[in-house]
Amino acid sequence: MTAPGESADAELIEAVPLRRPGRWIASIVILVLLFLFVWGAATNKNFDWSTYGKYLTDRRIATGIRITVELTALAMAIGIALGVLLAVMRLSPNPVLRSTAWGYLWIFRGTPVYVQLVFWGLFGSLYPHLALGIPFVHQFVRFDMQSVYSPFVFAFIGLGLNEAAYMAEIVRAGISSVGEGQSEAATALGMSWPTTMRRIVLPQAMRVIIPPTGNEVISMLKTTSLVTAVPLTTDLYSQAHQISGVNFRPIPLLLVAATWYLVITSVLMVGQFYLERHYARGQSRRLTNRQLRAQARAQTAAGSHL
Amino acid sequence: MTTPMVEARGVHKSFGALKVLRGIDLVVERGQVTCVVGPSGSGKSTFLRCVNHLEKVNAGRLYVDGVLVGYQERGDKLHELHPREAARQRRDIGMVFQHFNLFPHMTALENIMEAPMQVKKIKKDAAAEVARRQLAQVGLADKAATYPAQLSGGQQQRVAIARALAMEPKLMLFDEPTSALDPELVGEVLDVMKRLASAGMTMIVVTHEMGFAREVADQLVFMDGGVVVEVGDPREVLANPQHERTRSFLSKVL
Numbered sequence: 001m002t003a004p005g006e007s008a009d010a011e012l013i014e015a016v017p018l019r020r021p022g023r024w025i026a027s028i029v030i031l032v033l034l035f036l037f038v039w040g041a042a043t044n045k046n047f048d049w050s051t052y053g054k055y056l057t058d059r060r061i062a063t064g065i066r067i068t069v070e071l072t073a074l075a076m077a078i079g080i081a082l083g084v085l086l087a088v089m090r091l092s093p094n095p096v097l098r099s100t101a102w103g104y105l106w107i108f109r110g111t112p113v114y115v116q117l118v119f120w121g122l123f124g125s126l127y128p129h130l131a132l133g134i135p136f137v138h139q140f141v142r143f144d145m146q147s148v149y150s151p152f153v154f155a156f157i158g159l160g161l162n163e164a165a166y167m168a169e170i171v172r173a174g175i176s177s178v179g180e181g182q183s184e185a186a187t188a189l190g191m192s193w194p195t196t197m198r199r200i201v202l203p204q205a206m207r208v209i210i211p212p213t214g215n216e217v218i219s220m221l222k223t224t225s226l227v228t229a230v231p232l233t234t235d236l237y238s239q240a241h242q243i244s245g246v247n248f249r250p251i252p253l254l255l256v257a258a259t260w261y262l263v264i265t266s267v268l269m270v271g272q273f274y275l276e277r278h279y280a281r282g283q284s285r286r287l288t289n290r291q292l293r294a295q296a297r298a299q300t301a302a303g304s305h306l
Numbered sequence: 307m308t309t310p311m312v313e314a315r316g317v318h319k320s321f322g323a324l325k326v327l328r329g330i331d332l333v334v335e336r337g338q339v340t341c342v343v344g345p346s347g348s349g350k351s352t353f354l355r356c357v358n359h360l361e362k363v364n365a366g367r368l369y370v371d372g373v374l375v376g377y378q379e380r381g382d383k384l385h386e387l388h389p390r391e392a393a394r395q396r397r398d399i400g401m402v403f404q405h406f407n408l409f410p411h412m413t414a415l416e417n418i419m420e421a422p423m424q425v426k427k428i429k430k431d432a433a434a435e436v437a438r439r440q441l442a443q444v445g446l447a448d449k450a451a452t453y454p455a456q457l458s459g460g461q462q463q464r465v466a467i468a469r470a471l472a473m474e475p476k477l478m479l480f481d482e483p484t485s486a487l488d489p490e491l492v493g494e495v496l497d498v499m500k501r502l503a504s505a506g507m508t509m510i511v512v513t514h515e516m517g518f519a520r521e522v523a524d525q526l527v528f529m530d531g532g533v534v535v536e537v538g539d540p541r542e543v544l545a546n547p548q549h550e551r552t553r554s555f556l557s558k559v560l
Contacts, residue, residue, distance in 0.1 A: 185407035185466075188358055189421035189473060190397035193389060199424055203411050282410045282453030291456075 052252040055243060056259065064239030065260055071156050071224045071235060076217055078160025083167025088197075090172055101168065108165035113158075117229035120158035124149050151232040158230065163220060170212045174205030206279040214272035218265050236260055309372035311336045311477055311508045312357060316366035319352055326352045328532040329366065334525070339509045341519035341540065344529035345555055350512040353529070354479050357510065358399040359392050370399065371476060397425055400470030404482040406462040408454040408469070414441060415450040418469045425473070433472075440468035444498050460491030464498055471502075478502065480511040516560060520544055528552045 041047055055061060089101035108116070119126075124145040133139035178201045186196040225237035233242070240257035244250040287295070312334035319327040326349045334340045342350045355361045356368060359376040368375045376392060377384040387395075409417050418437035422428040428436070441447050444464035454462050463483055470478060480499065484492040496518050503509060503522050513519065519526055519540045526540035528547075536543055536552045544560070547553045 179407075181403060181405055181407040182409065184360060185401075185403060185409070186421075187393075188360065188396055188399075188401040189469070190393045190425045191421065192393050195424050199420065200409055204409075279411075282412065282455055285455045287456060291452075 046251060047255070048249055048252040051247070051249050052255050055240075055253060055256050058243070058256075060239045060243060061236070061256060061260065063234060064236035064257075065264070067152070067232075067234045068221065068224050068236040069264065071152075071159065071227065072217065072221045074156040075159035075163055075224070076220055078157065079163025079167045079216070079220075080213070082161070082164035084171050086164060086168035087171035087175060090168065091175060105165045105168060108162050113162045113223060114226050114229050116162055117155065117158045117226055120154040121151070121230040123154060151227075151230045152234075155224075155227040155230045155232045159220065159223060159227070163216065166216060167213070170209055170216070171205070174207075174209035175201060177208045178204045203279070207276075207283065210272065210276050210279055214268070214275075217268055217272075221264055221268070222261060308336065309369075310334060311338070311371055312510065313369040314353075314366070315368075317353070317356060317363055317368050318365035319349070319356055319361060320364055326532055327356070330529075330532075330534055332527060332534060332537070334508060334510060336508055337506045338524045339503045339511065339522050340525045340527060341523040342510065342512045342527045342529060343514065343516070343519065343555075343559075344527075344535075348529045349532040350529050351481050354401075354481050354510060354512055357477075357479060358396050358401055359387075360401075370395070393425075397473055398476050400473060400475035400478040402463070402466050402470055402478070402480045402483050404485050406454070406459070406466045406486075408462055408466055410454050413451050413453055414446065414457070414465045417454070417465060418472045421469070421473050436472050437468070440472050441465070443471070444468045445494075458491060459487045460494045463487065463495045467495075467498055467502070476508065478507055478509045480509065480513070482512050482514070484513065484515060514559060516544060516556075528555065530555070 042049075086101045086104060089097040090105075092098055128145055129142055130145055131139040131142040133141075182200055182204065183196050186200045191199070224235050227235055228238055232238070237257050240253040241250075244253040247253075310333045312332070314330045314332040317327055317330040318325070330349075330353055332340075332353075342353070344350050352361060356363050357370060357375065362376060373395070375395060376387055378387055378391075379385075408414075409420065412420065415434065415437050418440055419430070419433040422433045422436055423430060438447070438450065441450055444467055446461060446464055446468070449457060449461060449465070454465070457465065467483075483499070484495050487495065492515070496515065499509070499511070499518070500522055511518075511523070523540045526538060526543045527534055528536040528543065528549075528551075530551050536547065536549050538548075543552065544556065547556055
């Protein structure tokens, strides 16, 4: 069916595609180099692939993976929760809250995480006792830090507190990226500040927050290999390192550790893809295929009416 | 005599050293449509934002439905209102913005459902029902599942009007609702506003659409330099302005 004024016999263009020899040459060169590298790695005895295969699924390595994943998850949980709090504090009209958040960022972002982890390892010597109570008046409970000392707890707390400083900046950038008109419209509808944040501002800020946070999670996964500073020696890298200390084969064991780091990172990247897609709702003017089909149907229906 | 819907007495507002409103006196009766015109920077939008306390009034008194806006009068002292109370006042005042300010991460329907659900605590099904009815009112029943970015400017503004109406306001504020629209889309938004006016809604409209003002408004206000220069019947003011400033402004826009 044709609309009035529409020419019936529009001839579709079938042009000869442009040739692109440069693309072909570049692709061939890269594929050849890649093949040579893989070939070299497979035939080089120093890589010691049989040892690699033997330890890839070793029980100690499996424990290391579990510890590394747990450290990453707990540290990021602390980092994100505290980061959101710090970001809101930095945007607060209260100067005390604002400068406290700034001071936190200054210290935790300004010193190396390795140094911080060593500090956390020495926490028991710094504060032999921790007590809960009213300062100078009464103590309800008292912990002996030397006896409850747990490197695992100090490791994820140390990593998490460091991460919070970075997350705070990411969250703040996200919140600032949402236009003023959005919170204004929400306010005009009678929404309270917390509701406006939760329902209107943060969901839109997520689009800006998620990609760098994905980077942070992946970066955290790898930073957990620094927990030897606490010292915690049960994470993936430490386990591989210890095994190679016994069998004197560091290269295959490094490859084992690297493989598992890569596997976990890949899983995280898939998760990030879906999260980003979820928070990209409504961002594009492009219609989905489903919407396009519906509109085409409507067009045909309108045409047949004429 | 009933209390007017809006009553402003000597309303002043400054941003730092900049005085934007220098004593606004204005009465808007129930069911009346008031159009506010004037050159840019004359304080029209600021006055509108004061009415629902998006801006804090510095001096004078502003009443909506007989209730002081943004403050509480106890004895001879004014007390700042708790944000919760200010939010409660805003629930009954709808506002439509020049740039629509729809929530881009929600569909048209979700945009309209949001405030009834979050503020009035209406159940999701009931809110969807209200939202569908409001969308149909503005002629966009088929766009319920569409995101704002996929709508034309005129359609977005109609959704924004529906969103404000879903809260069942007693007063609607329009801040240059058609200024960001292509000329061919202005009409569809004005039509919705005309229907709303004839349904008896009290409206304050900051606009440059003199045709709309002449046809729909009960009262035309000309503002310049932060004061009300002239108020009156729109046909009268447009045809026969009393002040020199009104004359020179109208000669530029008509």
